Amino acid sequence: MFYSNPAFMTEDGFQILVTKYFEIILTFGNLEEILPPEVIPESFIPIISHLGAKLSVSLIIETGNCFLYSGNPREFATLTNRENITSHLVGFNGTTYLLLGGDGDVYLYPQALFDGKQVIDLTHIISQIRDKTGRNYVPKVVQIGEDLQIEFLEHMEIFSGKIIIVNGTLLKEGVAKVILRSIGMNLVAIQENESKIGWGLVPENILIPHGHIVHYAAHDLEYDTLIDDFVEHVHDVNYTCSRAEDDLVVTNILMLNQTVDEEYHFVPSSFIISNYFIGQTVSNLVPMVHIKLGKTNTSLCTFVGVVPYSSNNLVNGTDEIQRPQNAIYANVPTFQDLLRTVESEILEGHPDIPRLFNESGAQDVS
Numbered sequence: 001m002f003y004s005n006p007a008f009m010t011e012d013g014f015q016i017l018v019t020k021y022f023e024i025i026l027t028f029g030n031l032e033e034i035l036p037p038e039v040i041p042e043s044f045i046p047i048i049s050h051l052g053a054k055l056s057v058s059l060i061i062e063t064g065n066c067f068l069y070s071g072n073p074r075e076f077a078t079l080t081n082r083e084n085i086t087s088h089l090v091g092f093n094g095t096t097y098l099l100l101g102g103d104g105d106v107y108l109y110p111q112a113l114f115d116g117k118q119v120i121d122l123t124h125i126i127s128q129i130r131d132k133t134g135r136n137y138v139p140k141v142v143q144i145g146e147d148l149q150i151e152f153l154e155h156m157e158i159f160s161g162k163i164i165i166v167n168g169t170l171l172k173e174g175v176a177k178v179i180l181r182s183i184g185m186n187l188v189a190i191q192e193n194e195s196k197i198g199w200g201l202v203p204e205n206i207l208i209p210h211g212h213i214v215h216y217a218a219h220d221l222e223y224d225t226l227i228d229d230f231v232e233h234v235h236d237v238n239y240t241c242s243r244a245e246d247d248l249v250v251t252n253i254l255m256l257n258q259t260v261d262e263e264y265h266f267v268p269s270s271f272i273i274s275n276y277f278i279g280q281t282v283s284n285l286v287p288m289v290h291i292k293l294g295k296t297n298t299s300l301c302t303f304v305g306v307v308p309y310s311s312n313n314l315v316n317g318t319d320e321i322q323r324p325q326n327a328i329y330a331n332v333p334t335f336q337d338l339l340r341t342v343e344s345e346i347l348e349g350h351p352d353i354p355r356l357f358n359e360s361g362a363q364d365v366s
Contacts, residue, residue, distance in 0.1 A: 037066075040088060041107065041166070044068060049090045049111050071095050081106045091118055101125050103160040110171060119177045119184075120163070122150075126180045128158045136219060138180065141187065141199040143169060148187060148199055150178075169199075177204075182220035208293060211267030218275045225289045227271055237294040241301035244335040248276035250291055250301060253338055257345040269293075 045068070048059045052072040061068040070090035071077030077095050081087035083102025090109045091097060096119040097108055110118050122139070129137045132155070140151045148168030152159045165176065168187065177184040178201055185201040192198040203222035207230040208214050227250075229237075242249045251270040271293065291300040340357040347353050 040066065040068065041109075045070075045088060045090060045109055049109065052090065053092070053111075093118075095119070096121055099125065099163065101128060101159045105161040106163045108163065108165045108168075110165070110167075110176065117175060117177055119179060120150075120165075121179045122163075123179055123181065125152065125159050129155050130219075132158070136181070136222070138185075138201055138222075141201060143197075143199055146170060180222070182216065183222050183225060185222065206271075208269055208271055210269055213270045213272065215272040215274065218273050218278075221273065221289055223288055227289060227291045227293060229293055239291075239294040239296070239300060240338060241291075241332065242335040242338050243277060243332045244272075246275050246277045248273040248301060249335045250293060251335070251338065252294060253342055256342050 044061065048061065048068060048070040051057075052059050052070040056072050056074045058072055058075070058077060059068075059070045065085045066088070067082040067085055068088045068090075069079050071079055071092050073092040076093075077091065078098050079089040079091055079095060080098045081089065081100060081102075082104060083100050085104045086107070087104055088107045088109065089097055090111060092111050094117065095110075097106075098121045099106055101124065108120065126137060129152070137155070140153060142149050142151065144164070146167050146169050148165040150163040150165070165171075165187075168176070169189075171187070173188060174186055176187055178187065179185070180201070183206065184204040186204060188200055188202045190198045190200050203225045205226045205228055206214070206216070207228055209230040237252050237255060239250050239252045240254055242251065249270055249272050251268060253268040253270065255266060256268055271291065273289075289299075292298070293300065336357060340355075343355055343357045347355065
């Protein structure tokens with residue numbers, strides 16, 4: 001990563017390196033022998049963030065037990081922490097904080113946020129928790145003054161430190177995204193009672209573009225995820241829930257042969273959740289999601305026998321879930337049946353054209 005030159009040594013013991021990525025690195029054995037710890041957030045962070053912005057370079061300061069890393073406004077930086085010492089990460093617009101496990105606290109300092117998003121990527125930590133427990137996990141978020149603190153109290157052997165978003169309560173909703181698996185989570189203030197406001201992680205909506213096929217694995221979904229249309233349909237569009245082996249396929253393909261008007265070009269859309277119908281082991285339970293595609297205002301595909309996570313399963317900092325009880329699924333048509341029905345309608349009156357999906361014994365779902 002580093003060039004051996006240019007390298008400089010100052011009179012007061014700092015070694016200065018310039019990397020091939022135009023980062024400036026200052027290294028000192030133990031800066032705390034000279035400066036008290038509180039000077040870092042009160043003095044060093046404002047200084048290096050100001051220099052990074054003015055010089056358009058990233059700055060790194062390493063001491064015996066502290067690591068400071070500041071990006072700059074001219075790049076979409078990815079900042080990582082040191083696993084076993086306290087890390088201070090300063091990000092600008094478009095920064096991703098890629099956080100690793102360990103036992104060092106991590107302080108995040110979002111700077112100069114305009115239209116850019118900042119992403120806190122916790123997938124490395126969450127994947128280790130899932131490997132250990134076989135379950136999804138949502139960490140706890142607590143407010144400390146104007147800061148927000150993310151904790152992993154039940155899994156200290158994986159990450160025993162704390163993640164502190166400095167002035168996190170002052171950020172606009174949606175500016176900072178937290179990634180646990182695949183879906184972005186927003187830091188949201190939640191009214192716990194008349195006198196207390198708590199904080200939690202709420203999943204972003206999954207929006208399905210017209211004419212696309214979107215595919216998610218069941219374990220990538222978050223509890224209470226809403227699946228909706230990207231834009232409102234010009235005409236009423238109905239979706240049908242179907243099954244392809246263990247996968248759920250929500251599709252509007254049955255409308256393919258319906259002429260709404262001459263100017264409206266209809267292209268089928270589908271949303272697939274793989275392993276949705278397994279649900280027989282703790283590791284494969286499907287979180288409760290709300291599928292409101294098309295003209296419906298209620299959740300689609302709430303089949304009898306599909307046991308979602310319990311309603312309080314992912315309260316901040318918990319991973320308790322409800323075990324399935326001998327699931328017996330409702331009469332769900334297969335995706336093959338839908339294809340056969342659409343094929344029959346489109347090719348009606350054309351007996352000479354071979355059918356691809358018209359297998360004997362298939363169910364007519366029209």
